[in-house]
Amino acid sequence: MNNASISSIEDAPFFCSWSGGKDSCLALYRTIKEGGKPQILFTMFAEGALRSRSHGLPLELYKEQSSSLEIPFIYKAASWQEYEEVFIKTLHTFKDMNINIGVFGDIDLEDHRKWEEKVCNEADIEAYLPLWKEERTALLLEFIDNGFKTMIIAIKEGVLDKKYLGRILDRELIAELDALDIDPCGEEGEFHTVVLDGPIFTYAIEVEIKQEIFNNGYWFIDIAVL
Numbered sequence: 001m002n003n004a005s006i007s008s009i010e011d012a013p014f015f016c017s018w019s020g021g022k023d024s025c026l027a028l029y030r031t032i033k034e035g036g037k038p039q040i041l042f043t044m045f046a047e048g049a050l051r052s053r054s055h056g057l058p059l060e061l062y063k064e065q066s067s068s069l070e071i072p073f074i075y076k077a078a079s080w081q082e083y084e085e086v087f088i089k090t091l092h093t094f095k096d097m098n099i100n101i102g103v104f105g106d107i108d109l110e111d112h113r114k115w116e117e118k119v120c121n122e123a124d125i126e127a128y129l130p131l132w133k134e135e136r137t138a139l140l141l142e143f144i145d146n147g148f149k150t151m152i153i154a155i156k157e158g159v160l161d162k163k164y165l166g167r168i169l170d171r172e173l174i175a176e177l178d179a180l181d182i183d184p185c186g187e188e189g190e191f192h193t194v195v196l197d198g199p200i201f202t203y204a205i206e207v208e209i210k211q212e213i214f215n216n217g218y219w220f221i222d223i224a225v226l
Helices: 022-033 059-069 083-096 110-122 136-145 171-179
Strands: 013-017 037-045 073-077 101-103 126-128 149-156 191-197 207-215 218-225
Touching (some): 013 022, 022 101, 037 083, 083 110, 110 126
Parallel strands (some): 013 037
Antiparallel strands (some): 207 218
């Protein structure tokens, strides 16, 4: 994707499609550094509104991230069948708030990019992917070297040992994953993360690791905010 189509990021209000993990956080960070003005962190939840669709994180964690980042948080719950409809309907409300840009953290998955452009177009919003087509490991090192702290909270069964649940993603762990021939960015869904601290957070988020949960081919750790 060529983001040159974005008219201007400087002083532009935007929403961030927010998973709570490292890629959406780096996309948010870069857009803020470019002069964009974050208005909303937007997350889709599963039916029942107890956990997020993408990372299985509890609502209290997102509220704590929102508080530390000082950016309002909005979430919507939907079944997979209703997901796109609810997503687009929410983007229309953002458009009514004069938000014309949506920021996404995808790196190189073409189907994801096409979907994001499609739903944004429905609401006359521009999709902005600040990480698009950059080298995966270089992005991860940029994230770590800028002082972000992120924990592995979900692992795909049969791809990565669940002993990595709860590990902080650092240079040592990147080397371990690389030796296992696992993409350190987890871009193909090998694992998911939650960001707990960084240069755009006003305070570090402390969490307690509780039980391990298996759901839809993934091992998750249940975490609670302290």
